Amino acid sequence: MQNKIVIQPSRTFSTLHLKxxxxxxxxxxxxxWRDVKVRYKQTLLGVGWAIVRPIASMVVFTFVFNHxxxxxxxxxxxxxxxxxxxxxxxxxxxxxxxxxxxxISNSNLITKVYFPxxxxxxxxxxxxxxxxxxxxxxxxxxxxxxxxxxxxxxLLFPLSVIWxxxxxxxxxxxxxxxxVKYRDIAHALPFVVQLLFWIxxxxxxxxxIPAKWEIIYWSNPMTGVIESFRYTLLGRAYLPTNLxxxxxxxxxxxxxxxxxxxxxxxxxxxxxx
Amino acid sequence: MSAPIITVENIxxxxxxxxxxxxxxxxxxxxxxxxxxxxxxxRDGRKEKHENTIWALKDVSFEVQEGEVxxxxxxxxxxxxxxxxxxxxxxxxxxxxAILCGRVASLLEVGTGFNMELTGHENIYLNxxxxxxxxxxxxxKFDDIVNFAEIEKFIYTPVKRYSSGMYLRxxxxxxxxxxxDILVIDEVLAVGDFAFQKKCLGKLENISHEGRxxxxxxxxxxxxxxxxSRGIVINEGKLxxxxxxxxxxxxxxxxxxxxxxxxxxxxxxxxxxGKARFVDxxxxxxxxxxxxxxxxxGNIRFRLTVLPFFPIVKPQFLLTIYSSTGQKLxxxxxxxxxxxxxxxxxIDKKTNVICDIDKLPLTPGEYYANIALYSQNDLVDHxxxxxxxxxxxGDYFGTGRIPNRESGIFLVQHEWFxxx
Numbered sequence: 001m002q003n004k005i006v007i008q009p010s011r012t013f014s015t016l017h018l019k020x021x022x023x024x025x026x027x028x029x030x031x032x033w034r035d036v037k038v039r040y041k042q043t044l045l046g047v048g049w050a051i052v053r054p055i056a057s058m059v060v061f062t063f064v065f066n067h068x069x070x071x072x073x074x075x076x077x078x079x080x081x082x083x084x085x086x087x088x089x090x091x092x093x094x095x096x097x098x099x100x101x102x103x104i105s106n107s108n109l110i111t112k113v114y115f116p117x118x119x120x121x122x123x124x125x126x127x128x129x130x131x132x133x134x135x136x137x138x139x140x141x142x143x144x145x146x147x148x149x150x151x152x153x154x155l156l157f158p159l160s161v162i163w164x165x166x167x168x169x170x171x172x173x174x175x176x177x178x179x180v181k182y183r184d185i186a187h188a189l190p191f192v193v194q195l196l197f198w199i200x201x202x203x204x205x206x207x208x209i210p211a212k213w214e215i216i217y218w219s220n221p222m223t224g225v226i227e228s229f230r231y232t233l234l235g236r237a238y239l240p241t242n243l244x245x246x247x248x249x250x251x252x253x254x255x256x257x258x259x260x261x262x263x264x265x266x267x268x269x270x271x272x273x
Numbered sequence: 274m275s276a277p278i279i280t281v282e283n284i285x286x287x288x289x290x291x292x293x294x295x296x297x298x299x300x301x302x303x304x305x306x307x308x309x310x311x312x313x314x315x316r317d318g319r320k321e322k323h324e325n326t327i328w329a330l331k332d333v334s335f336e337v338q339e340g341e342v343x344x345x346x347x348x349x350x351x352x353x354x355x356x357x358x359x360x361x362x363x364x365x366x367x368x369x370x371a372i373l374c375g376r377v378a379s380l381l382e383v384g385t386g387f388n389m390e391l392t393g394h395e396n397i398y399l400n401x402x403x404x405x406x407x408x409x410x411x412x413x414k415f416d417d418i419v420n421f422a423e424i425e426k427f428i429y430t431p432v433k434r435y436s437s438g439m440y441l442r443x444x445x446x447x448x449x450x451x452x453x454d455i456l457v458i459d460e461v462l463a464v465g466d467f468a469f470q471k472k473c474l475g476k477l478e479n480i481s482h483e484g485r486x487x488x489x490x491x492x493x494x495x496x497x498x499x500x501x502s503r504g505i506v507i508n509e510g511k512l513x514x515x516x517x518x519x520x521x522x523x524x525x526x527x528x529x530x531x532x533x534x535x536x537x538x539x540x541x542x543x544x545x546x547g548k549a550r551f552v553d554x555x556x557x558x559x560x561x562x563x564x565x566x567x568x569x570x571g572n573i574r575f576r577l578t579v580l581p582f583f584p585i586v587k588p589q590f591l592l593t594i595y596s597s598t599g600q601k602l603x604x605x606x607x608x609x610x611x612x613x614x615x616x617x618x619x620i621d622k623k624t625n626v627i628c629d630i631d632k633l634p635l636t637p638g639e640y641y642a643n644i645a646l647y648s649q650n651d652l653v654d655h656x657x658x659x660x661x662x663x664x665x666x667g668d669y670f671g672t673g674r675i676p677n678r679e680s681g682i683f684l685v686q687h688e689w690f691x692x693x
Contacts, residue, residue, distance in 0.1 A: 114362035
């Protein structure tokens with residue numbers, strides 16, 4: 001027989017079944033496609049929301065952080081400085097919120113059909129790339145508007161995006177897996193996202209953080225991501241090598257442990273939902 | 274004989290049932306904290322844990338050869354659905370092992386993952402992918418699916434504008450075009466109108482003729498006996514009978530008889546909100562004398578005893594007669610005909626209710642009845658096979674010629690004459 005399926009109680013540390021994930025790649029794209037398609041149905045602005053949100057954030061942050069608080073932006077127009085942060089932050093916060101709700105909102109699939117469960121939160125994170133793409137185009141538009149020339153570093157931008165995806169997925173998988181079993185997560189998450197925002201350099205530069213707090217500040221996986229966005233898009237950022245390596249290490253640990261933990265908990269999903 | 278396509282060895286599944294009956298497992302941090310605290314202070318914490326577990330399946334083993342069509346039958350809560358969920362890999366067994374050789378498709382519901390906002394066209398692709406089809410495969414079968422569902426005109430209409438019949442046809446059409454080696458199906462025929470069910474059954478028969486292996490769970494014994502060559506009876510999580518499907522159905526009904534000999538009051542395989550329960554059901558003649566058997570054309574009286582734990586407002590009674598193959602024959606509803614002597618609005622004490630049937634229109638054979646109590650459209654209590662009815666030969670037509678089972682199930686008063 002071509003493929004043999006063995007069903008038995010799994011051990012605590014099961015393999016990742018990467019081959020199986022690959023076999024289900026089409027379902028993965030179909031789920032993203034469904035979410036993108038349904039997302040803006042029956043809305044007045046439709047995809048316009050993907051344009052309005054980052055611009056509105058930029059206007060408010062410029063007013064609060066630049067005009068009221070007087071934060072500097074290291075020589076680039078403040079609007080561009082904060083927009084690079086918003087780009088990464090919106091992808092993260094929407095991916096995290098989407099992923100943590102994804103298993104519960106797809107419970108009809110989980111209880112009726114088998115497929116690798118990782119597909120659900122991953123597609124919830126990656127569908128954010130559509131809004132991200134729209135916001136990125138706006139960002140390019142603003143660069144033209146402010147006659148800002150990005151340097152060669154923009155060639156590294158895709159790497160920053162991958163870093164952002166891994167950070168979002170890592171945190172997202174932890175919240176998703178725990179959120180299925182403990183509904184506390186649904187209450188805690190908006191609050192956590194809001195708090196995280198203030199300790200992430202979206203509206204200000206992480207260069208302002210006192211040295212003794214830096215290790216804690218850079219444990220936030222999004223700190224490194226946003227600073228790398230600023231570096232690749234604007235060519236200016238606070239990126240000490242040791243802190244970058246530390247941030248990449250933190251992201252990797254969160255991501256790998258997130259996947260392993262998800263694998264461990266996913267077998268209970270159908271019984272718990 | 275070649276190696277079996279499905280091997281199931283000692284599959285067991287344990288569920289932990291918490292105090293919270295609705296959410297079987299989902300908890301909050303507080304519940305966990307409470308539980309830990311209790312375990313710490315009460316030394317019998319372990320005992321408490323033990324009481325809260327049930328074995329939905331216990332040491333179930335069987336083998337299926339390629340091309341076999343196996344019906345799995347059993348009462349609600351017997352463990353059939355758990356077995357299918359394990360074989361479809363939706364949930365893991367607690368113990369045991371199963372080996373499936375080949376591509377498996379499970380159909381535990383029609384229209385899983387359909388999205389109301391998307392069009393029929395889009396849903397075919399989405400649902401196909403969810404059920405495990407490749408895009409190229411869906412492209413190839415697309416026209417067949419649309420034809421089978423008979424929705425050509427509405428293919429670009431959002432599914433939310435579909436009638437329920439169209440929706441079901443489309444959903445089943447996608448599922449029916451899967452080409453797995455092993456197909457696992459749960460009760461999908463329980464929905465839809467008669468024509469739809471017939472179409473589904475026909476399609477399933479085709480699939481089985483193509484030599485595919487099918488595991489089929491249904492309450493529709495007629496469908497099981499028509500479709501399946503082999504039957505497995507599951508009761509209280511254990512495999513109780515495995516053999517020819519006809520024999521399995523016979524065994525199943527024998528078992529139902531045994532369970533209905535168990536006092537109605539004590540039976541736990543019931544549904545409803547539990548505000549009252551049927552504690553007794555008896556067959557009587559018109560004079561109130563208990564009887565054990567009846568005959569075609571006789572008058573029968575069911576006496577149901579209801580014990581309310583809370584006042585039951587606007588009670589409605591439903592008694593449904595089934596044939597021994599599980600086919601629903603007719604029901605007697607107090608909502609339709611009314612309660613003769615009572616606009617009694619509330620039941621607040623143990624009450625006897627009578628249902629009289631004049632001139633029983635059934636041929637000799639075995640039947641059973643389900644009983645249900647509703648209050649303002651809420652189901653209060655429902656018991657399957659609450660009583661078995663054994664109908665003897667009787668002179669239904671009053672002609673001295675006794676109709677037998679060959680005449681069909683029903684007897685209808687009629688006349689023949691030449692037109693003048």
